[in-house]
Amino acid sequence: MTEITFWGKLADIVGTSKHTVTLPDSVQDTENLRAFLENELGLDGALRDPANRIAINDQIVVEPAALCASDRVAFLPPVGGG
Amino acid sequence: MTEITFWGKLADIVGTSKHTVTLPDSVQDTENLRAFLENELGLDGALRDPANRIAINDQIVVEPAALCASDRVAFLPPVGGG
Amino acid sequence: MEPVISNDVIMPGELLHAFQQRLENSGGVVSFTGQVRPVNSSGIPVKHLHLQAHPTLTRGGIVQAVTEANARWPLEAAAIHHRIGDIASGDTIVFVAAASAHRRAAFEAADYLMDYLKTRAVFWKKEVTECGAEWIEPRQTDHADFSRWTLEGPRHARH
């Protein structure tokens, strides 16, 4: 089971901030994951947009990055505080 | 009688912060005044140094500036706070 | 100093006082306080901002930015307090302070840390008005401000 979290506006777009899923063997990296989740969640491209970055186990990654089933994956829309 | 004040380090150099003097008719402007006071007070050039500016009646002046006997004259060494 | 990321109200005057109490040889202290403006850029009254942070990425990034500031400028201390959760109009979102022997270093470090927080810090910001809620991303000018430090940028503080 892989834990996927959605942050900021992505939680609103996806409709949840957390999604636990068993990834099929075909999902080996972040590129596969983006396509898989888009389809599974019936989205309109939000998770394919490279502006929304991915962190694996609390590290923002350079993509495409390899995935393990036990990874925690976070989708991070553009950030900014202050 | 003309009131002359000395500020900052000039009070230390001159030995007083205030000097009241009857200016001779020959002192008509700030250039004359600088030379006159240097001589009268036995100084070593401090009042001739253009880095030490002059204010007349609380206005810093562009020199040479005309003088009246009733003017209040201030000698101002280089400034800086903070 | 460890950055503080918290739901608690930020009191800039108290933080500035506490920050200065700890200093030993700084000639200059610069502080920046960011507040929720009562009206947004379209002129619509703002009820509150909602700020979301990530439990690890946010703090890690800020610690790195403070390390970077310390490498660029000879700082005696730097402090960052960032509020999260719902922040009412007029309340303080962020407080940054930087202290150095020389004022240019303090000014530039505080400026840099704010540019970092505005464009790179891992926060998500939602503006809530009477017309609804909208996620806010950094403006072009914020990115331009940050790029000052990555291209030629201001030279390191003179001594």
Next chain:
Amino acid sequence: MEPVISNDVIMPGELLHAFQQRLENSGGVVSFTGQVRPVNSSGIPVKHLHLQAHPTLTRGGIVQAVTEANARWPLEAAAIHHRIGDIASGDTIVFVAAASAHRRAAFEAADYLMDYLKTRAVFWKKEVTECGAEWIEPRQTDHADFSRWTLEGPRHARH
């Protein structure tokens, strides 16, 4: 706000708090606090600074600098508190605050006002150490800092 030039101790935290209480639509507040460093640039312990002001020229010049800052940047408010008399090591000499809708304006205005105070404001400053007393004049870097504002920006600085 009228500049304050006084022998009284400056409490930066309280001043920042009071300054922010009065604001209505500022997104950013920058403050600068200048303190007497315990050790001078030659490494000698400083007992105190003595700051002298002129009864009219000092205030007049500062008011003009604040007017200039307001002409250059869209400020909601600016405040200057400058201490005079004997100021002990570690005590605050000067507190400057600037508030604006946007943070760059607040940063630049506070920076400009400090450069003015360091190089153009009518104060005379004597440093008292165990080795005696010495009148201090602005450094070359202070003049270079001020000249930044005369070569750029929407208006030329007077003086």
